[in-house]
Each structure stands twice: as structure tokens, then as C-alpha cells.
Amino acid sequence: MDVIVIGGGVAGAASAIALRRIGAQVTVYEAHADPAGQVGSFLSLASNGLRGLDALGCLEAVRQAGFAVPDQRMWAGSGKLLGEVPRGRRSNDPTLSTTLMRGHLVEALREHAQRAGARIVTGRRLVGATPVGHGVRAEFADGSSEHADLLVGADGLWSTTRSILDPDTPRPVYAGLYSVSGIAEGVPAAPGTFNMVFARNGAFLHVPAPDGTVWWSAQVADRRQPDLTGVDNDQWLHRLADLYRFERQPHAIIQATTRLHRPTLMHTLATVPTWHNDHIVLVGDAAHPVGAGQGASMAIEDAVTLAQTLAKAPTTGAALADYDRLRRARVGKMAKTAAGNRDAKTTGPIKRRLNDLIMPIVFRHFFDRATAWLYTHDLGTLPTPTQDTRLPRP
Structure with a gap:
């Protein structure tokens, strides 16, 4: 074939x-x-x-x-820890x-x-x-x-x-979010942990790398599709620092950024x-x-x-x-x-406050069971390269 x-x-x-x-x-x-x-x-x-x-x-x-990143923590914009769960796996999975x-x-x-x-x-x-x-x-x-x-x-x-x-x-249509990512240096962060902050102006993700840097991504909520062209790195960092000025850790990471990746629009x-x-x-x-x-x-x-x-x-x-x-x-x-x-x-401020109350319960009591269908999926195997495999007729 x-x-x-x-x-x-x-x-x-x-x-x-x-x-x-x-x-x-x-x-x-x-x-x-x-x-x-x-x-x-x-x-x-x-x-x-x-x-x-x-x-x-x-x-x-x-x-x-x-x-490897074993764990994930979800944070409210206020700095409150909403939940800690295994990252991309069930709690009993060593992968x-x-x-x-x-x-x-x-x-x-x-x-x-x-x-x-x-x-x-x-x-x-x-x-x-x-x-x-x-x-x-x-x-x-x-x-x-x-x-x-x-x-x-x-x-x-x-x-x-x-x-x-x-x-x-x-x-594809614009999803109401755009993403700006970068790498920061000199910011204390817990190793082995992926962090997601539900901020006022969109989510902020960050994970410490083994070399001591922090990899981050700001997923900025904006109903109007922005023009991502013609804005240099310093302007982006100034804009993001203003958008995340209410969230202490994201703001510190943005200010310590030494490398910025190209911003992208998110689509559905x-x-x-x-x-x-x-x-x-x-x-x-x-x-x-x-x-x-x-x-x-x-x-x-x-x-x-x-x-x-x-x-x-x-x-x-x-x-x-x-x-x-x-x-x-x-x-x-x-x-x-x-x-x-x-x-x-x-989400807006009212629903965000409700989520701050509900999410700790969900993560503590339901997350592991609710994600079982995703993380325990058994794909099976493929033939080894030496096996004589029959291919379908056209």
C-alpha cells in the first residue's frame, strides 16, 4: 500500500x-x-x-x-489553592x-x-x-x-x-482567547508541578523546567479578535503585566521573562x-x-x-x-x-467566585473518577516492524 x-x-x-x-x-x-x-x-x-x-x-x-511533571495545581486569582491532582493521569498510574x-x-x-x-x-x-x-x-x-x-x-x-x-x-472561528507564551528566569516555583491560575483576564499556566527556568503561557480572554501583528516583545510584556497585575505569581513571572514566543489566536x-x-x-x-x-x-x-x-x-x-x-x-x-x-x-467575576467555591470539592472528590475514561483508554499494540502484516485491498 x-x-x-x-x-x-x-x-x-x-x-x-x-x-x-x-x-x-x-x-x-x-x-x-x-x-x-x-x-x-x-x-x-x-x-x-x-x-x-x-x-x-x-x-x-x-x-x-x-x-516529567507528576502533579497539577489549580489556583484562584487571589492565590487560593483550589485543588491538587495528578497531572494527566489517574492517581494510581505511575506513567x-x-x-x-x-x-x-x-x-x-x-x-x-x-x-x-x-x-x-x-x-x-x-x-x-x-x-x-x-x-x-x-x-x-x-x-x-x-x-x-x-x-x-x-x-x-x-x-x-x-x-x-x-x-x-x-x-475555524476565533474562540475568544489568544495565547502568549514565554520563558522566565529567577522566579521561585515548586518543581514537578504544572500550575493553572484562573485569573481575571484569562488562565495563566506555568511549569518549572529542570534548568531552573519557568515555562509559561497566558491564555487571555478577549471577545474581540485582536490584531497580533506589529506588537514587539516589550509591548506584549507590558500589556500582559497590566492584564495580570492582580495575580501575584503570574505578574512576577511575566516581569522575569527573558524569551517570548509568537502570540497565537485560539480557535474552535x-x-x-x-x-x-x-x-x-x-x-x-x-x-x-x-x-x-x-x-x-x-x-x-x-x-x-x-x-x-x-x-x-x-x-x-x-x-x-x-x-x-x-x-x-x-x-x-x-x-x-x-x-x-x-x-x-x-467566565465573568460572579461565576468565577462560584467556581472558586465549587472547584475544591470537584477536585477533591470527583476528579479522579471523572477523568478515568480519558486516562485509562487502552489503545492496544501495533505489529512489530518484522511481522508480515496483511494490508487491505484498495
Whole structure:
């Protein structure tokens, strides 16, 4: 089976690894000249995402690129501790959440995909896809085209593949939040703890790194979509220091910042009705940008599940239908959870005070049980690279 993967980020690289594990010939086409590099800020992989990496055979490589974060603390803007829970896992799970820069995750996955035999081609942007016989022809902006049995759209929130599958597909809309992230030095912080502050003007996340720096991200609530261009780093830091002037720890971290990442708008996407046809399928944010710190983990789960269904089903079309069935309910539930998290970051003062009263009870008595469905998900395994794996007929 010849497979084209569109997008060289987390979803694309993970899909390439998984598909090589079942014997497919895989070429990844990435629109950017370098799909890795230090683009974006940090992310965390929860226990479910780490089990997905274990199935792909690259768990240790990713762990070495980041650091373990066992615990998470939620704080009110006043400085009151609302709750302390295990970070990205159940309390009895020894698999500790891993935090790392997004670029380092992409680099680790891409390197593993290339070692597994996947080919990565950069600077090629998909513009169309046409059914041809028992396969599909991918058409690129430079006028070239390539034929394959399967095209995997791993091209993110602004997916071209999604629009090719369904020209009437939903479009991303501004979520009422934008994110500014950075690295601070010289600020005391408890090691091994991910912190989330529910501030007046949006959430503020921060986690101490092993080198003594503090990685942070301000998710600023703003109903009107801001213009993020033309503002330099000093202006951003001055603006953020003013927005978080009421919260002691966030304000101190912002003032101690030595490196700032590019600000980004946060978006939501309505349920995508069409994830696949007989020879094209969506994975990761192209199908379901879930948020709530689960974007990378869900993309990894997608990759593993897609390869598993292709290894078992009699035809490609049947495999893609199985993949859709197996993934929709889970990511739909995750999307609802993410919407609740997003609402908590943009709430007004009255509801924020109510949350300050309710959240300690929720975290103390219900959190572990309420997140069991997410963190205990059993993906199963993939064939080892040496196994003779049967692939579906086109």
C-alpha cells in the first residue's frame, strides 16, 4: 500500500510511524520548508498519549526530549489553592505526564519516522485530490501530482484536506482567547508541578523546567479578535503585566521573562461531519482540534487506531469506516470537556467566585473518577516492524 501523508507535524509524523509499522510505503508532504524547528511553545503529553507513543515505539525518545511533571495545581486569582491532582493521569498510574517544546516533539517523531523508512518531502503544498482508479491523485501547488492508495490529511486546524473532502465543511472561528507564551528566569516555583491560575483576564499556566527556568503561557480572554501583528516583545510584556497585575505569581513571572514566543489566536471548530471517503482520511486537528492539553495525545491515538484498522479490515474503505467509528465518540467527549475548560477561562467575576467555591470539592472528590475514561483508554499494540502484516485491498 502506498500512502501519502499531508502535514509533517505531530499528527503527520505519528501517522507515518504507525503506517510503516504495518508495512505501508509512506511519503510525508509538508508545506513548510522545515516542519520541525522551534515553532510554538510547550505542550504536555498525558498518560494516554504516552501509551500511544509506546505503541509507536518512540516513548523513550520523546521522554528524553522533555521532563516529567507528576502533579497539577489549580489556583484562584487571589492565590487560593483550589485543588491538587495528578497531572494527566489517574492517581494510581505511575506513567508521569511529559512536558516538552512542541518543536522537540516533532523532531523526535520525524526522526523516528525516517528511521522507520518513511520519506519526508518539504516545501510541497497540497491544493487538490482526485480519485483515480482504486486510489487518489494528490495535486500540489507547484503543478506536480503523486498517486497513492490512501491520502492521510494531517494538515492541522486550517486543513486543505478537510475542504477537499467536503467543500462545505465547518471553518475555524476565533474562540475568544489568544495565547502568549514565554520563558522566565529567577522566579521561585515548586518543581514537578504544572500550575493553572484562573485569573481575571484569562488562565495563566506555568511549569518549572529542570534548568531552573519557568515555562509559561497566558491564555487571555478577549471577545474581540485582536490584531497580533506589529506588537514587539516589550509591548506584549507590558500589556500582559497590566492584564495580570492582580495575580501575584503570574505578574512576577511575566516581569522575569527573558524569551517570548509568537502570540497565537485560539480557535474552535464545529463538529466535522466528513472524516473520510474510500481513499482519504483526516487525523488530528484536521478532524477534531480538541484542546484542553490533549491535542497531541489525541493525534497520536488517531495514528495508532488508523494503522490498526488498516491492518485488520478487508478493504481500505472498510478500514476508514472502522477508524471513524472507533474515534468519533471519544474525541467528541473530549471536545465537550475542552469546551467546559475554555468557558472556565473566559467566565465573568460572579461565576468565577462560584467556581472558586465549587472547584475544591470537584477536585477533591470527583476528579479522579471523572477523568478515568480519558486516562485509562487502552489503545492496544501495533505489529512489530518484522511481522508480515496483511494490508487491505484498495
